[in-house]
Amino acid sequence: MARLFAFFVLVIIVLAAMYTFKFSKDFGAHSEKANVEENLTTFDFQDWHEFTAPNNAFKVLMPSLPQHATENIKDKNTGESRKYEMYFSEKADGSIFMISVIGFSAPLIKGEKEVFLRTMMNDAIESNPNNKLLKVESGKYKEYDSLDYSLENTETHIDTKTFFVNDTLYALTRLVKMQNHNAKEFDFFINSFDLSSGNTKSTQGKTTK
Numbered sequence: 001m002a003r004l005f006a007f008f009v010l011v012i013i014v015l016a017a018m019y020t021f022k023f024s025k026d027f028g029a030h031s032e033k034a035n036v037e038e039n040l041t042t043f044d045f046q047d048w049h050e051f052t053a054p055n056n057a058f059k060v061l062m063p064s065l066p067q068h069a070t071e072n073i074k075d076k077n078t079g080e081s082r083k084y085e086m087y088f089s090e091k092a093d094g095s096i097f098m099i100s101v102i103g104f105s106a107p108l109i110k111g112e113k114e115v116f117l118r119t120m121m122n123d124a125i126e127s128n129p130n131n132k133l134l135k136v137e138s139g140k141y142k143e144y145d146s147l148d149y150s151l152e153n154t155e156t157h158i159d160t161k162t163f164f165v166n167d168t169l170y171a172l173t174r175l176v177k178m179q180n181h182n183a184k185e186f187d188f189f190i191n192s193f194d195l196s197s198g199n200t201k202s203t204q205g206k207t208t209k
Contacts, residue, residue, distance in 0.1 A: 045188055051087070053101075057168075061192035062089035062097050081105045093180060097189055100171040110145075113164045117147040120162060120171065128153050142195075157181040161190050 048061040054068075066087040074081050083103040090096050108116070125131050130153035137148045146163040160173045172193060174186045 048192075051089075053087070056196050057101070058099075058170075058193060058195050060099060060194070061189070062087075063091040063095070064089045066097075066099075094177065095180060095185070096173075096175040098171075098173040098175070099193070100169075100173065102169040102171075104167045104169070106167075108164070108167055113145070113169075116169060117162050117164075120169070121147060121149050121160070124149075124158070124160065125151060130154050131158075141190075152178060159183075159186045165195060 045061075048063050049065050050059060051062050051066055052059040066089040069086040069088075071084045072081060073084060082105065083101075085101040085103075086098060087101075088096055088098040121136065125133055131151045132153070134150040134152055135148070139146050139148065141161060141163040144163040144165060146161060148159075148161050150160075151158040155178060157176050157178045158173065159176075160171055162169065162171045164170075172190050174189060176185075
């Protein structure tokens with residue numbers, strides 16, 4: 001199932017390339033410790049914007065009002081249609097926060113969902129030969145099975161949390177210059193994410209296909 005999430009991976013590559021170009025001249029100016037200490041005082045969470053998805057499926061806090069991209073893709077082998085949506089927001093320091101939503105037209109069983117989450121992670125890793133997998137962890141996001149992972153390449157740190165809600169896959173991602181990486185900021189982002197009540201009716205355990 002290689003490249004099942006080509007749209008997601010393409011956006012990751014484009015944003016990472018823009019990010020690298022924009023900030024390549026800044027590296028080496030300060031020590032990592034100094035940058036982390038400085039950025040802890042400049043998160044300015046009180047200035048983040050609450051954003052509600054156009055279909056009211058979720059709301060979240062982001063550092064700026066996000067840009068939106070969408071595409072419908074049909075699987076060449078199965079004929080199944082999938083809707084890909086991206087919402088991405090950029091901070092003044094260039095950190096990028098992104099919500100990816102992939103809607104499947106056919107119901108999925110639990111085993112398939114686990115495979116899709118792993119495939120999405122593997123495609124993201126393989127998108128850059130310099131990517132190194134730092135952490136991967138299965139867990140729970142609210143009542144939903146989740147997969148969390150962190151990547152680094154020569155200049156960028158990437159954190160992602162993925163999970164399914166019924167037959168919709170969500171990925172919450174942050175791309176940040178390695179010198180500015182701090183887990184508290186990503187935690188704030190994902191903890192601000194809230195699904196609408198009409199979108200949380202769990203179908204876990206269904207085996208229909």
